[in-house]
Amino acid sequence: MVETDKVVGYNLAARFENEISKIVVGRTEIVRLMLVALLSQGHVLLEGNPGLGKTTLAKAFAQTIGGEFKRIQMTPDILPSDILGTYVYDQRTGDFRLRKGPIFGNVILVDELNRATPKAQAALLEAMQERQASFEGETIRLREPFMVLATQVSFGSAGTYQLSEVQSDRFAYSCKIEYPSQEDRLAIMSRINEIQDYTCAKIVSVDEIAESVEAVRDVTVADSIKQYIISLINYLKDSEYVRVEPSVRASISLVKGTRALAFLDGRDYVIPDDVKFLAPFAIGHRTFLKPEALIQEVSPEKLLADMLDQVTVPRE
Numbered sequence: 001m002v003e004t005d006k007v008v009g010y011n012l013a014a015r016f017e018n019e020i021s022k023i024v025v026g027r028t029e030i031v032r033l034m035l036v037a038l039l040s041q042g043h044v045l046l047e048g049n050p051g052l053g054k055t056t057l058a059k060a061f062a063q064t065i066g067g068e069f070k071r072i073q074m075t076p077d078i079l080p081s082d083i084l085g086t087y088v089y090d091q092r093t094g095d096f097r098l099r100k101g102p103i104f105g106n107v108i109l110v111d112e113l114n115r116a117t118p119k120a121q122a123a124l125l126e127a128m129q130e131r132q133a134s135f136e137g138e139t140i141r142l143r144e145p146f147m148v149l150a151t152q153v154s155f156g157s158a159g160t161y162q163l164s165e166v167q168s169d170r171f172a173y174s175c176k177i178e179y180p181s182q183e184d185r186l187a188i189m190s191r192i193n194e195i196q197d198y199t200c201a202k203i204v205s206v207d208e209i210a211e212s213v214e215a216v217r218d219v220t221v222a223d224s225i226k227q228y229i230i231s232l233i234n235y236l237k238d239s240e241y242v243r244v245e246p247s248v249r250a251s252i253s254l255v256k257g258t259r260a261l262a263f264l265d266g267r268d269y270v271i272p273d274d275v276k277f278l279a280p281f282a283i284g285h286r287t288f289l290k291p292e293a294l295i296q297e298v299s300p301e302k303l304l305a306d307m308l309d310q311v312t313v314p315r316e
Contacts, residue, residue, distance in 0.1 A: 016032075023060045026183075033173055033281055039216045044150070046175055054177050057177075062149065069107050080119065082101060083124065174284060221270045241293040247286055279307075
């Protein structure tokens with residue numbers, strides 16, 4: 001990584017965090033995670049109870065990115081064609097033409113994803129994995145950059161459908177939004193007029209994102225780091241409480257994400273701390289436990305904490 005790339009990485013992170021902090025209080029770590037996803041061409045799922053600012057955070061992040069922003073509000077009656085688009089008859093020409101849906105944008109905010117039925121959720125699978133959409137035998141590439149920011153209310157709330165394991169696996173990273181601290185609550189109440197009226201400025205263009213994505217690919221991941229990632233996955237694979245071990249996509253998300261994290265810190269190589277920071281976000285939503293884990297009071301969070309504590313960290 002040349003010196004210019006180091007400066008770009010530092011500046012990009014600082015610009016995002018500074019701009020979004022004007023409307024979102026106390027979510028710096030999550031903003032960095034979303035930026036990591038953007039630079040590693042991944043998608044992010046934000047989970048939490050209603051009223052914790054998930055939509056505000058996702059919208060603020062999208063506003064900072066040049067390009068086209070689309071929002072999809074999921075409801076139980078939404079159809080796949082409402083997301084992807086459909087062919088409509090044009091009376092003027094006598095032909096059918098494709099009316100593209102909101103999936104054809106750069107940053108897609110999918111609000112309350114688990115309020116849509118599994119059929120509607122499945123409409124996102126091809127777009128998120130292959131970055132394309134298919135219509136009656138025709139395949140159309142999506143725009144670049146392409147990123148899905150989805151919010152999800154806690155499962156069990158009225159009118160929700162649990163995400164399938166396949167759908168969860170399409171997200172590179174998942175993050176639970178916790179309740180703000182007392183200090184952050186006070187800051188939010190004190191700045192409520194400013195927060196409601198402010199619109200984040202676009203601070204990065206599509207071309208700048210493309211250049212940064214290419215620079216991230218040049219970041220070195222040593223064999224010892226790759227083996228460390230494999231050891232983390234194997235720890236969960238061998239656990240008596242895990243029903244479905246994290247997929248190969250979990251390892252890929254860690255490799256690609258840690259490269260982006262190193263880039264943002266101005267490094268051209270990944271260190272173990274990058275992996276330890278990102279692992280809970282990349283693996284947590286891909287770890288499915290057996291029923292007996294609940295009896296033993298073993299949660300995914302506890303299992304991941306034990307994993308990071310017990311797996312040997314490379315010294316190189």
